[in-house]
Amino acid sequence: MAKSSADDAELRRACAQAVAASGARGEEVSFSIRVAKGRGIFEKLGRLAKPRVLALTVKQSTKGEAAKAFLRVLKYSSGAVLEPAKLYKLKHLTKVEVISNDPSGCTFVLGFDNLRSQSVAPPQWTMRNIDDRNRLLFSILTMCKEILSYLPKVVGIDFVELALWAKENTVTLDNQSSTQDGQEKSVTTQTERKVTVTVENDLGSQAKDEEEDMEALLDTYVMGIGEADAFSERLKQELVALEAANVYQLLQSEPLIDEVLQGLDAASATVDDMDEWLRIFNMKLRHMREDIASIESRNNGLEMQSVNNKGLVEELEKLLDRLRIPQE
Numbered sequence: 001m002a003k004s005s006a007d008d009a010e011l012r013r014a015c016a017q018a019v020a021a022s023g024a025r026g027e028e029v030s031f032s033i034r035v036a037k038g039r040g041i042f043e044k045l046g047r048l049a050k051p052r053v054l055a056l057t058v059k060q061s062t063k064g065e066a067a068k069a070f071l072r073v074l075k076y077s078s079g080a081v082l083e084p085a086k087l088y089k090l091k092h093l094t095k096v097e098v099i100s101n102d103p104s105g106c107t108f109v110l111g112f113d114n115l116r117s118q119s120v121a122p123p124q125w126t127m128r129n130i131d132d133r134n135r136l137l138f139s140i141l142t143m144c145k146e147i148l149s150y151l152p153k154v155v156g157i158d159f160v161e162l163a164l165w166a167k168e169n170t171v172t173l174d175n176q177s178s179t180q181d182g183q184e185k186s187v188t189t190q191t192e193r194k195v196t197v198t199v200e201n202d203l204g205s206q207a208k209d210e211e212e213d214m215e216a217l218l219d220t221y222v223m224g225i226g227e228a229d230a231f232s233e234r235l236k237q238e239l240v241a242l243e244a245a246n247v248y249q250l251l252q253s254e255p256l257i258d259e260v261l262q263g264l265d266a267a268s269a270t271v272d273d274m275d276e277w278l279r280i281f282n283m284k285l286r287h288m289r290e291d292i293a294s295i296e297s298r299n300n301g302l303e304m305q306s307v308n309n310k311g312l313v314e315e316l317e318k319l320l321d322r323l324r325i326p327q328e
Helices: 009-021 042-048 130-148 159-175 190-226 228-252 254-322
Strands: 027-037 050-059 068-076 082-089 093-098 107-112 124-126 153-155
Touching: 009 027, 009 050, 009 068, 009 082, 027 130, 050 130, 068 130, 082 107, 093 130, 107 130, 130 159, 228 254
Parallel strands: 093 153
Antiparallel strands: 027 050, 027 124, 050 068, 068 082, 093 107, 107 124
């Protein structure tokens, strides 16, 4: 397998220092790898991708509490120093989905159930190659199985292919060295090996369930072709059963139908009353409009007469000023 940033002990130590600097106590970094954050595929990475580091951390149980697993997102500061950016709890991880429109298969989405009520898009990451993707996803699945005792839903990944990859690379992952000095020879314990085998078995069982469903579907298809009479008889029986169920359901729903019809009759009567009221109001409004028009016409006539009378008085006053009429 090609050299991966997951084998970089310096990167893991830098992640541990960043986690400790954030104030988290008792968290141990069990896995770290470089990724790219973005929404596109490799053609768009030069414009949209942001370099990030994903770190899987575990906080061991204290005072009877269960161990907690986290997915930490770290980014590089201006001084090329790692600092925490996001924190996700693995107990909320419900789905791991590989993006179908990325032909490389290296882009995937992690779905968390506590993000549904928020206007936040699920985190999407792009790996350098398929091996890095498998290493990260298998590490996440292993941690979920080991600490949380469950596996999230996996979409867009062939279970058989992932299980075979894990089986082929388990020895390499178990025996890799974590420091350059060679003092630490292994970072995987016997318990982790057992968990890895359990995850492989779970992935295999999921693939087996899908295979059994496909075989059942094919058996039905073969029976429909080879035994047409039996298949036709089976369809008739199912049709009769469905019709009986529909009739029984209709009989059970008859009181409800009566109540609905009574409600419709009451609503129809109310609508008729409203229509009659609207007609009466329309007639009254029509008479009011006629009265208003008549009043407006009279007002206009009175206004015109007032203007004429005023003009006449002015003319008479001018005439009286010109004429000299003796008082007697």
